[in-house]
Structures are given as structure tokens and as C-alpha cells.
Amino acid sequence: MSRRLTARSISRRTLLAGTAAGATIALTRFPTPAIAQAAPFKLGLLTVKTGPLAQGGIQMEQGVLTYLKEKNYTMGGRKVDFVSADTGGNPAGAKTKAQELVERDKVDVILGPLAAFELYAINGYIQQQKMPTLSLAAADNLTQRQPNPYLLRASATSSQAMQPMGHYAATELKLKRVVTIVEDFAFGYEQMGGFQAAFQKDGGCVVNKLWPPIVTPDYTPYIAQISGCDGVCQGFAGSNPLRFMKQYATAGLKYPVVTGETGADDALLKSYGDEAIGLVSACPYTLDLDSDGNNRFVSEMLKNYNTVPGFYAAGLYINCEVVDAGLQGAGGDASDKQKFMAALKAVSLTDTPRGPIKFDHLNNVIGNIYIRRIGREGAKYGLKLWNKTIKTYENVSQFWVWPEQEFLAHPVYSRDYPPLTKC
């Protein structure tokens, strides 16, 4: 009965077309195991949605959601189940939420967390659980002297962008004597360590290093100590660069200022005023990059959230691209963590929003670093100021120009390393 019904309702032509279409799909579709097909791929995000770090944390989630929407919630041919967890920006919260993602939600990969101390808090745990983790946290040593085989960093180490900045400041800006100023925490130490090492290698001299606490209502006492130099390097993060630059200009100082990825983040451009004009920064991502990958990302961000993306959103979008490509490389199968991790490490992309990326053997990214200068020229998307790219350092590794052995023989960059020397 049913056969007769089928036979009558489907004409020969439809049948032919259907077979052809089916065959095409079957042949072109990625060969994925049947089990993996049935269950969705589980993507977990550790971010910060409450507390002082929330601004960056919310951008992180927007970056992920933008990618998922663009790909219609599929990665490597599998449906994606997305779980987002709020760590509250503290290590104990990060640990509990990582457990939630791994043990309760059984995710296949973790994106995040944001801050270095959060990553340190879950570092042992993700290693023990063999959980592939793509973090935005910049803590140098986790891809250097204490590498974690399950951690992959597609953003940058703290010093990765500052080392080219040191080179640029010495060779192109021709600065000789620089005072550095940055918040008194690990991200700051590692940024300025990288700047100092590269700057002094090319003949510059860091004459003083200033470390205001993270919460400093007034930078004036620190700005008053800036003297005997011809340039300033600041490495502030969050909303601190806005306040610093304002007070720096108010104090009447005219030395050129250079900074890293957080000091002139594109997401800050709408809040900066004229005081930021001329600020030179080094960043792994730049809004100014005119490539298909970046234009698509920026227009989706504007469409979805009506906001101009910065480094945090771009970083997570790129992490998603890496996961997608890695999952494809593993044939859609993430169940064998070791194989999946190997597939993720082997990813090399040519058109991410930050340009081409690949990974070194310690799981850290090798990619472009853009030197930009803030000005009015070329401003888009309703912004008044614009980070204009003035130089691109291609395929920068975390070791900059030093051989890996030599770089790793030094202690990690800290408050006291490299030491201040007379020069």
C-alpha cells in the first residue's frame, strides 16, 4: 500500500533530480562519523559579565555569537550548542565555572577565560581534564616556561605586541630615552618587560618605570615623575588609558606616547578625545585592516550589536574560526581530546580579521602585529578618531627576533626583569 502511494506521488523526474541532489550532497559533505552527527558540538565560554572586567567580557561573548550567527550555529559540519558562563572575574569563580562546563555541561572545548589569574586558576584543571582551551589571557609563561598541552592561544602573549613596539620606537620613531608607565600587575610587567628588552636591543634606553595601582583615581603624581626622556610608553588596560591620556594632556606633557594592544583598543576610539591624537600603538588586531575576513566581521558586529569591535571581540571571533577549522580537520570528531587538540594546533588560517595566523610548537600564535597611529583621517563607522595602520610586522612570534632557546633561558618578564640599567 505504502509502496504504491510512494510510487504514485513521486514522478520519475523528481526522483532523478532528488537522487542527483542527494548524491551531490553525500559526495561533497564532509565525511563525519555517524555518532558525531547525532550529538551537537558543545562550545563553552568562560567570560566575565559582572564586575569591573565586564566590558571586555561582554565583547567576548558578542564575538562568539557573531561567529555562530554567521555560520548558522554549525562548526565542522555539526550543530553547535553554546554555553556561556560568568566567572565574575575571580579565580575561584573561574574554577567553579570551568567545572560546570566540563562536568555538568560536558563541553568539547572551552573559550576564555579573560584574565591571566583566571587562567592560572584553571590551568592545572584543564590539563588534568584534557580539555582543549582557547584563552584570551595573555600570561606569557603558559606558552613559554610552563606550557600546557591543552591550551591554545590565538590572541597574543602580553609581550608579543610590545616587542615590535620597542623596535618601532627605537628605529622609526627614533626615541632614545623612554619612561614606561603601566598598572602594577602581571600583564603590565610582561608588557613593559617586552618593550624594554626590544627597545634596548635596538639602542633605546628605559630611564624609569612607573607602576600605579590598578585603581588609581588620579595619575597626576605619577605623571609628575615623567621627565628626562623623549617618549613615554603606557600599557594601561580597561578604561584606564582614557583617564591617563586625558590627565597626561592636561599636565601639558608633549612627549610622544606609545602603547600596546589595550592602550589604544579600537573599542576605546569612541570615548577618546583630541588628547589621543598621535598615540602610536601595537596590536594583533586592527579595525583598519581592509580584508574580506575583517570587513565581514566588522559589518556583522555592527549589524548584530551596533558596536565597533575591539581586540576582545575579534579575539573570540578568531578563536571560533580556529575551533571550526580544527573540528573540520578532526573530521567533525572531538571525542578524542588528544587528536582534537592536535587538529586545533595544526590549524593555519589565511583570512581571519587579524590576517593570517598559525601556531608554534608551544601552542602560541604567530601572526601580524599592526603599528597604528590615532588621527582623524579615514575614520569610519561614525567614529571621529581612527587607528591608522602605519606599519605591519608580519608573522611575529612570541620570541620576537630572539632564538627560542635564548629567549626561554631568561626569567619571565617581571617588575624587576629586565632590570633598569644606566644607559
Place this chain on the structure above:
Amino acid sequence: MTGRRIAIVVAIIGLVIVPYVITEVYYVNIASQILLYAIFALGLNVLVGYAGLVSLGHAGLFGVASYAVAYLLAAGFGHAVAIPAAIGIGLLATAVFAALALRASGISFIMITLALGEIIWGLAYRWISVTHGDNGINVTTRPAPFGLPLSSARGFYDATLIIFLLAVASSAIFVRSPLGAALCGTRDQPRRMNALGFHVWMIRFMAFMFSGLLTSISGILFVYYNEFISPQALALTASAEGLLMVISGGAGTLLGPVVGAALVVIVKNVVSGLRFTVLSPMGFADLVKFVLNGLFQHWNFLLGAIFVAIVVFMPEGLVPGSVRLARAAWRTANRSKSARPAAAAPPAPVAEQKR
């Protein structure tokens, strides 16, 4: 009395079988966290509830023991050395804390403890050669007392439960002892106690030391639970959170801080991760789910709202407040019954004596 004993036995059995009822590792870990913070809150409660001294620096004491154990383990000492040494260091810090803070009471006491807590936070943050600053210290192993490893969630829960029960029992003994009674006396009438020949300062000092002991123990458990310590655990918000646990549950009761700790840990860790699936053409149920999702996502708003509700409806805290409401309900029920002559029920048993 017997009814109370039965309740205690039932509660202990209930706590022991928790990991057998909720087998999922994640929730066993949450239960461990509740017990760990309950010990911290019990310690703080000795001061806040029984001595009437509000401390805003207890996370600092918590941190001293945490950092001590983490530092000693990282330096290569065994657990058998690190744990007693950390308790010793915690007690030493408590003695210094107490000696300085007990020069005052009331608001000045709050300010001094706040300042001391911030000093310890600052040390953890800036004394980088010892504490590794912002990056914290990793602890890689948990101890294995009597050959029972605590590395599994269940093993850790059992160990925490034993310590928790000891903490509750010792708190109960302390509160019911003559010293505990004298402590309540110094809270209510310090000058009269002084006139009666009690050494008010010494009584408060002893209470502070006991509080410090419980706090240090919870700090050590915290390090073993997270296998990590960094300055955020010592921040002012952590002290305030402990205080909220005590006050929301009911200061000056044994059960209150435990309930408060459970409330804070559950909202912070479990509720914040809950999400309902909302279907796109919204019915009434979906609308409710949508609103709840928003609340869960902004869990600190939810926690704040709960605290406000507690302050409005049960200013004495959840545990005494519920007892009061239950008693009121019992009385209303009795009154309607007392119209009939034979139904003279005994008064409701009081689960928690205020003092």
C-alpha cells in the same frame, strides 16, 4: 531534647548521603564549597553573632592561612607539615589582628579590621617574591590522610564534611560553655560584665582566636579545593560576602551561617548558570522564563534582591525568621483550635535558642 537529637542525627545522615543521592561530580563539588564557606561563616559568626563585633577583615585571616599552606607546599614541604604550620601561622596572624582591633569596638572595630584586611590583601598582591602577586600560587596535590585520597570530588566532600561537623560541634560547645555565656554578656552589657569582675578584653580575645581557628581551617580547605590561591580571595568583597552569609542566615545562631553560606554559594555558582529555553512566540510561561533568565544572568542583582527581601521580612535572618514565622503560624492554628476545649497543644519547640 530527644526530638532535637533525632533532627541532628537525620541532618548528619542527610549530609553523609549527599554524594550518593546527587552523583554528578559538579554538584558534589558545589556541596563541598557550601560546607567550606559554612566553616568560614561559622568562624565569623562567633565574632559577629556572639561577641557583637563586626569584622570586615576576615578574608585577610582566611588568606593568611591559604597563602601559608600554598607557599609551604610550593616550597616542597609535605601536607603533614604544611597544614599544622598554616594553622599556626593563621592563629598568630589572628592574635596580632585581635590585639590591634580589640582596642576598639563598634564602628572603630569595623574600620580597623577593614584596614587590617586590606593590608594583608596588599601584601598578597605586592609581595611578589612570596605570593607571585596577581598570578597566584598553584597547588598541585591534595593530601591523602590514612591512605584515603582526597583527589576525587567525593573524597574531598567526605573530608570537608567531617571537618564541618567538628566545626559545628565545637561552635556549639563553645557557645554553651561558661566562656560563651560570658561572651554574650560582653556583647550585651560590656560595662556591667567588667564591673562583675569579668575580663572583657580577654573574653573577646579568646573568641577572636576561636574565630581565627575556624577561618584558618576554611582557608586551608579553600586552597585544597581550588588548588590555587590569588589575592582576589582576600579582597574586601570576600570579607563582605562572608558577613552577608552570617547576617542573611541569622547572626548568633548555629544554623544561620550554614544556611547563609548555602544561599550565597548556590546563587553565585548554580543559579548564575541556569538558563531556560524560551520558545520564540512567547506564551505566559515563556515570558516568565525569559524574565528568570535575565535574573539568573545578573545573579548579583538577584542576590541583592534576596538580601533586601531578607532584611524586610526577616531582619533577624533566615533561620530565626523562619522559626518566628512558623511559630506564629502554629499559634494561629492553635487559637482556632482552642475554641474546642480539649485541644490544648504544647507550645512549639524552639529549634534555635537565641542566647
